[in-house]
Amino acid sequence: MSAHVAPHRWADLWAGRVGTAERALMERHAAACGSCRRTRARVQRASDSFTAIRDQKAPDLAWDSVRARVHWSVSTERRAKVPPPRRWPWPAWAAFAAATAGAVTLALVTGPISLGRDADEAPVLSNAAIHAPSPARAEAPAAAALVGLVNRTTGDVLVDGVRPAEPFARRIVAGNTLVTGDGGVDVQFGEASAFALGPRSRLELRRFDAQAIELVVEGTLDVQVAARAKDQRFTVIAGDRVVEVRGTQFRVQHDASATSVACRHGLVEIGRADRTPRIAVAAAKRVTLGPDERVVPLTPDELAALADATPLSLPMWNPDVFEHGSAPLEIATAGRREIRVDGVELGTGPMRVRVMPGRHTVEAADNAGRFRRAGWVDVAAPTKDVRPARLEIPAEAPPTRDLTARRRQFAGNLDRARLAACTRSAAKQGLTGAYVQLEITVDAQGAVNALNIVDTDLPKLTRGCVLDAIRDTLRFQRGAAATWRERVEL
Amino acid sequence: MLLRVKRDTTGSLAALDPADEADLIERCRADDRTAHDEFYHRFRRQVAGNLYRVLGDRTDLDDLVQEVFVIAFRGLERFRGDARLSTWLYRICVNVALGRIRTRKRRPNAVGMTDLDSAPADPSLTERPETPDRSLERRRDQESVYRALEELAPKKRIVLYLHEIEGLDLKEIAYLVDSNPVTVRTRLFYARREFYKIIAGDAALAGDEPAGAGEGDDA
Numbered sequence: 001m002s003a004h005v006a007p008h009r010w011a012d013l014w015a016g017r018v019g020t021a022e023r024a025l026m027e028r029h030a031a032a033c034g035s036c037r038r039t040r041a042r043v044q045r046a047s048d049s050f051t052a053i054r055d056q057k058a059p060d061l062a063w064d065s066v067r068a069r070v071h072w073s074v075s076t077e078r079r080a081k082v083p084p085p086r087r088w089p090w091p092a093w094a095a096f097a098a099a100t101a102g103a104v105t106l107a108l109v110t111g112p113i114s115l116g117r118d119a120d121e122a123p124v125l126s127n128a129a130i131h132a133p134s135p136a137r138a139e140a141p142a143a144a145a146l147v148g149l150v151n152r153t154t155g156d157v158l159v160d161g162v163r164p165a166e167p168f169a170r171r172i173v174a175g176n177t178l179v180t181g182d183g184g185v186d187v188q189f190g191e192a193s194a195f196a197l198g199p200r201s202r203l204e205l206r207r208f209d210a211q212a213i214e215l216v217v218e219g220t221l222d223v224q225v226a227a228r229a230k231d232q233r234f235t236v237i238a239g240d241r242v243v244e245v246r247g248t249q250f251r252v253q254h255d256a257s258a259t260s261v262a263c264r265h266g267l268v269e270i271g272r273a274d275r276t277p278r279i280a281v282a283a284a285k286r287v288t289l290g291p292d293e294r295v296v297p298l299t300p301d302e303l304a305a306l307a308d309a310t311p312l313s314l315p316m317w318n319p320d321v322f323e324h325g326s327a328p329l330e331i332a333t334a335g336r337r338e339i340r341v342d343g344v345e346l347g348t349g350p351m352r353v354r355v356m357p358g359r360h361t362v363e364a365a366d367n368a369g370r371f372r373r374a375g376w377v378d379v380a381a382p383t384k385d386v387r388p389a390r391l392e393i394p395a396e397a398p399p400t401r402d403l404t405a406r407r408r409q410f411a412g413n414l415d416r417a418r419l420a421a422c423t424r425s426a427a428k429q430g431l432t433g434a435y436v437q438l439e440i441t442v443d444a445q446g447a448v449n450a451l452n453i454v455d456t457d458l459p460k461l462t463r464g465c466v467l468d469a470i471r472d473t474l475r476f477q478r479g480a481a482a483t484w485r486e487r488v489e490l
Numbered sequence: 491m492l493l494r495v496k497r498d499t500t501g502s503l504a505a506l507d508p509a510d511e512a513d514l515i516e517r518c519r520a521d522d523r524t525a526h527d528e529f530y531h532r533f534r535r536q537v538a539g540n541l542y543r544v545l546g547d548r549t550d551l552d553d554l555v556q557e558v559f560v561i562a563f564r565g566l567e568r569f570r571g572d573a574r575l576s577t578w579l580y581r582i583c584v585n586v587a588l589g590r591i592r593t594r595k596r597r598p599n600a601v602g603m604t605d606l607d608s609a610p611a612d613p614s615l616t617e618r619p620e621t622p623d624r625s626l627e628r629r630r631d632q633e634s635v636y637r638a639l640e641e642l643a644p645k646k647r648i649v650l651y652l653h654e655i656e657g658l659d660l661k662e663i664a665y666l667v668d669s670n671p672v673t674v675r676t677r678l679f680y681a682r683r684e685f686y687k688i689i690a691g692d693a694a695l696a697g698d699e700p701a702g703a704g705e706g707d708d709a
Contacts, residue, residue, distance in 0.1 A: 006683070007686035007687050007690035008682045008685070008686040008687075010686070011654075011682065038690075039690040042689055043690065045631050045634075046634060046635050046638070046686075046689045047654075048631070049628060049631035049635055050635070050654060050655045052628055052631075052632060053543060053546075053635065053655050054543070054655055054656060056539070056542065056543055057535075057539060058535045058537075058538035058539035058542050059542060059548050059551065061534075061538055061551060061552045061555060062552060063534055065552070066534070066552050066555050066556050066559075067527070067530050067534075069556045070530065070556050070559040070563070071526070073556070074526075074560055074563045074564070358552075358553065358556070359553060
């Protein structure tokens with residue numbers, strides 16, 4: 001054999017895929033050829049290490065944290081697919097009407113009706129609810145106190161008249177009063193149970209325990225609550241009206257002029273403290289309380305608005321992990337932008353939102369309403385030393401004209417040789433195909449008012465060199481003022 | 491017939507028999523949280539191990555494990571049962587790893603590509619009575635292998651890894667990479683040629699025999 005042995009043939013030889021005659025030839029050649037001997041030794045050492053690689057065990061990870069994140073992702077997707085409101089078939093309506101009539105008659109004869117006491121089949125509300133360490137009320141028998149956790153804030157929120165430094169670490173308990181400014185606040189108090197207080201609203205948690213929840217509202221309150229367990233009462237008090245809830249999602253608006261209740265799904269009943277006959281508001285219906293208390297269907301726009309106002313409720317796989325393992329993420333936007341995190345629309349930013357630790361993709365809507373990727377952010381597990389994660393989303397560049405001329409001037413002035421000198425060191429380390437994305441503002445005189453790198457995959461040192469190289473060579477002629485983004489492949 | 495990859499990939503837990511496996515899948519489909527927990531607990535080490543071995547480093551390993559399980563939970567509805575659950579999960583791991591390799595190709599790390607040296611928790615390196623020199627040598631050899639793998643195109647890299655290191659046959663690899671055995675065979679042929687050529691030129695593997703030793707270099 002005069003030609004060298006192809007390296008992969010040595011691997012074939014170790015694997016027994018070479019015949020005896022060829023094997024003898026290969027060995028004979030290697031005996032006389034130092035290069036092939038070296039190749040044989042290297043291939044053998046590489047092949048020997050395959051076994052060690054194959055036997056490697058998985059390193060230990062933060063398994064619980066990964067599990068929580070998996071659960072969060074899967075559940076969030078599931079929750080995003082909310083089914084449309086279901087229309088009841090007419091026999092159900094007839095049965096409901098008969099039951100209501102019977103109940104009203106019974107109430108007139110025997111006194112107050114306790115709704116929900118006969119709901120034997122109802123699943124337990126917030127079986128994963130967060131309970132405070134000690135009962136908040138001294139009444140006997142003392143029911144376990146509930147605790148709410150802030151999931152999302154926009155704008156100012158006052159708790160008992162004070163702006164909390166860390167609203168996400170603050171436990172919302174019975175007796176607290178929440179007041180919002182132009183924004184709102186979402187509070188979760190169990191699995192699939194949360195409320196969102198709208199702008200310029202006030203909410204008092206008069207009672208907040210496993211037996212009863214009583215919320216007194218002035219302004220707008222959206223509630224989504226899991227099905228109640230036996231002996232649990234959930235009421236929203238709006239003026240002299242009491243809205244009693246089964247598992248449902250609904251909105252109560254109450255101000256000096258009017259009170260209205262709209263129900264997205266489930267069923268709510270509205271009564272008075274004097275126990276006059278109740279009004280039932282079913283899915284996709286609303287009622288404005290006053291002289292003419294007719295229950296009317298919601299329009300598609302009203303239903304959509306109600307869906308958009310769904311309180312943010314995160315999966316509560318484990319209440320302890322939820323409370324101590326989740327962390328706030330601050331999304332700062334220039335101006336008001338619609339925000340999406342991990343594909344879930346969260347409303348209008350700027351906002352702070354509770355997320356599980358890990359990497360999250362944030363998108364912001366542009367002027368046309370299309371969501372654009374704004375970046376990703378790593379959120380660490382909450383500790384005292386770690387500052388809350390923050391992502392700043394810059395303002396959209398205003399639309400400008402005559403960009404083509406400006407782009408041409410930019411491309412014509414780039415000094416490629418100097419840029420290559422900047423990236424040479426990185427290229428030697430294997431970082432090729434890098435890029436910088438610049439934001440440039442040029443005025444009508446051709447002066448560069450702003451030149452910033454908004455995105456790149458270059459290391460810090462190289463980034464500075466590249467920016468200097470571009471800044472030194474950038475020249476524009478008189479023309480239209482423009483602000484635009486330019487991506488330079490390096 | 492169920493396709494089953496030869497390798498025991500069930501980690502520390504005993505393998506499920508087909509009836510239990512079907513039951514677990516049904517309960518997961520019914521959105522039973524305890525079933526989800528059991529699924530995760532049973533397969534988490536297998537998934538992490540597969541990803542770790544394919545990629546050769548543990549950077550973002552927890553993110554990748556999360557991705558695999560999210561895909562699995564999403565896809566259980568469509569799982570037809572034509573392969574064992576562990577094999578199906580292995581297939582997801584391969585796809586996730588492939589995606590990761592492609593991303594890394596576009597954005598290579600500025601520093602070392604493997605962190606085998608910085609993986610003290612790897613029991614395979616501590617359970618054996620090895621001398622420190624031998625242990626270091628072994629790690630270097632493994633690094634050389636991953637360095638060579640890194641230079642291959644992602645698809646070639648995966649088939650080469652599955653064949654040469656995991657020891658799977660063409661049919662099994664074809665299922666895992668969603669291709670056919672003939673394509674896999676062609677891809678493997680070129681991958682092996684390329685890989686061993688890189689290995690042959692790797693001076694880090696030349697420790698056993700100094701260059702120029704022996705008589706008559708270059709026949």
